Amino acid sequence: GDSVTQMEGPVTLSEEAFLTINCTYTATGYPSLFWYVQYPGEGLQLLLKATKADDKGSNKGFEATYRKETTSFHLEKGSVQVSDSAVYFCALSVDQGGKLIFGQGTELSVKP
């Protein structure tokens, strides 16, 4: 079945460090890929998305490229801030308007 696998957390970084959170997927068809962020006690917010191979999603300094050959959608940011501390979820959707399938989430903690 369709699934998403993320690198395990928690990830602890110092401010201004480089961030990579790995995400790989298994899916039938051609999924859309998403990264969501969840701040403590809140719901999820869309961070970025990509709908086809080689697309790059970007937002707030975060980037992720849809790599069909490696079935990956790794999240990167060149210089993290304390305010980036949150849980990050990679997700996919196979059908237009269909359900989202989430990875297990990766907790990021950025220290000053």
Add this chain to the structure above:
Amino acid sequence: GAVVSQHPSWVICKSGTSVKIECRSLDFQATTMFWYRQFPKQSLMLMATSNEGSKATYEQGVEKDKFLINHASLTLSTLTVTSAHPEDSSFYICSARDQGEGYTFGSGTRLTVV
């Protein structure tokens, strides 16, 4: 952008009572909404897909008689946890597929059953 409002944000109820959670799309029509459950430090588990004007589609292992979903209009879906027990305590999140933006999530409801 698209906004989904979820209420209440937190609720405490006694064991055996029922609790209703509302999910509203404020500035768009949502023919389909999704209900998730999230355990501490874990991912979101899809419970059911709520379709306007028809019965919800439940995921395997989710008790439909316990988690009643109603999607009576294009902007409102409700989840009722019936005869709640402490093991139902969790964070419940709704989402809706919006127009072109992807999926918009509500801010979640923290349910505590005592």
